[in-house]
Amino acid sequence: MQKALRHSRIRGNSRQFAFFAVVIFLIFFFSSFNSVRVRTITFPASDGLVITADEYVIGPDKPYILLFHEQGSSRGEFNTIARRLCMLDYNCLAVDLRNGDNYDYVSNETSRRLRRKQLETGFKGIEMDAMAAIGYASKKSKLPVVLLGSGANGSLGLKVALSNQDVSAVIALSPGEYFMPDMKIQDTIATLKKPVFITSSKAELPYVSELASGIEKDYVTLFEPKEGPGDRGTRSFSADYQENNEYWIALMLFFKDLR
Numbered sequence: 056m057q058k059a060l061r062h063s064r065i066r067g068n069s070r071q072f073a074f075f076a077v078v079i080f081l082i083f084f085f086s087s088f089n090s091v092r093v094r095t096i097t098f099p100a101s102d103g104l105v106i107t108a109d110e111y112v113i114g115p116d117k118p119y120i121l122l123f124h125e126q127g128s129s130r131g132e133f134n135t136i137a138r139r140l141c142m143l144d145y146n147c148l149a150v151d152l153r154n155g156d157n158y159d160y161v162s163n164e165t166s167r168r169l170r171r172k173q174l175e176t177g178f179k180g181i182e183m184d185a186m187a188a189i190g191y192a193s194k195k196s197k198l199p200v201v202l203l204g205s206g207a208n209g210s211l212g213l214k215v216a217l218s219n220q221d222v223s224a225v226i227a228l229s230p231g232e233y234f235m236p237d238m239k240i241q242d243t244i245a246t247l248k249k250p251v252f253i254t255s256s257k258a259e260l261p262y263v264s265e266l267a268s269g270i271e272k273d274y275v276t277l278f279e280p281k282e283g284p285g286d287r288g289t290r291s292f293s294a295d296y297q298e299n300n301e302y303w304i305a306l307m308l309f310f311k312d313l314r
Contacts, residue, residue: 091141098191100183102174104153107164108188111137111147118223119192122149123185123204123212124158125288126233131161132205132289139303140203143310146196150188152208154181178211178234185215189222199223201313205288207233210266213244213251224250224313226306229259229287230266245269252309254278254302256285278305 092112097105109130120140124132130149137147153176155163165184174180185202192200201224204212209227211234216222230253232240247270255263257280267275282298285291291302 091138096191098187100180100187102180102183104165104172104174104180104184105168106184106187107151108191109133109137109149111141111149113141113144113146116196117144117146118196118198119200120145120147121185121188121192121200121202122147123152123202123208124149124155125206126154126208127156128205129155129158129161129163129166131158134159134161135294136289136292143307145201146192148188148192150184152181152184154207178214178238181208181211182215185211186219189215189219193221201226203228205229206231209288210234210240213247214238214240216249217244217247222249224252226252226309227254227263228289228291229255230263232266241266241269248274250274250276250309250313252276252278252306254285254291254305256280256287256291258284259287276305276309278302 090113094110095107096110097107100106107130122130122133122137124130130151133147133149137149140147151163151165153165153169155166157163169176175183189200199221202212202216202222203226204210205228210230210232212225213227213230216225230240234240251267251270251274253263253267253275255278260279264277267277280298280301282301285298286296290296292299
C-alpha cells in the first residue's frame with residue numbers, strides 16, 4: 056500500500072537544488088539501462104472513437120505513466136518529456152485526447168477522427184478517452200498507472216483518479232476549473248485519497264492551491280517555484296524554460312516516495 060504523501064511546498068536555496076540535482080542524476084543513471092522503444096498505437100474508447108497514442112516502452116513488467124496533453128494540443132507535447140520519465144523505470148503512454156489539435160507538427164489523430172463523427176466532445180468524452188488509455192496500460196502491465204496531465208486534462212486526471220482503482224497517483228500541471236458550469240473540479244476531487252502532485256507558475260499558485268484545498272493535506276504535494284516566476288503546464292518541464300530543473304527535481308522526489 057502506498058503511503059500518503061505529506062503536504063509540502065518545495066523550499067530550498069540554490070545549493071540545496073544543486074545537491075538534489077546530483078542525486079537525481081544518479082537516480083537517472085542507475086535506474087534503467089534499457090533503451091526506449093517507441094511506437095504509435097490505437098485503441099477504442101467506449102463510444103467507438105479510435106484513440107491514437109505514442110507508447111514509450113522500456114520493459115513489459117514496468118508500470119505506466121499516462122500523459123494527457125494540454126487542451127488544443129497533441130501527444131507531440133511529450134516527445135522529450137516521455138523519454139526522460141522512462142528513466143524512472145516507467146513506461147509512458149502519450150495519448151491524443153479528443154479535445155486537441157496539432158503540436159510541434161504532430162497531428163492529433165483522435166480529434167481529427169472526431170471531426171468526422173457525431174460523438175461526445177465535452178468532459179465526458181475526454182474522460183472516455185482517459186478511461187480507455189487506463190484500460191490499455193493496466194491490462195498490459197497488470198499494474199496501476201500514474202496519470203500526468205496538463206491544464207484541463209490535468210484537472211480531468213484528478214477527477215478520473217477519484218474512483219478508478221487502476222490509478223495509483225496523479226500529477227496535475229496547472230489544473231483549473233475548465234469544465235464549469237457542468238463540473239466544479241474543486242468540489243469533485245475533495246474526497247480524493249491518492250498521492251497528488253500539483254505544479255504551477257507563481258502567478259497561478261493561489262488559484263491551484265484553492266483548487267486542491269479540499270483534498271486532505273497528507274495526500275498533496277504542492278510545488279512552488281523558487282528559482283524564477285515559473286511557467287504553466289508542460290512548458291515548465293521543457294528545455295525552453297531556463298529554470299525547469301527545479302520542477303524536475305520536485306517531480307523526481309515525488310516519484311521516489313511512490314516506490
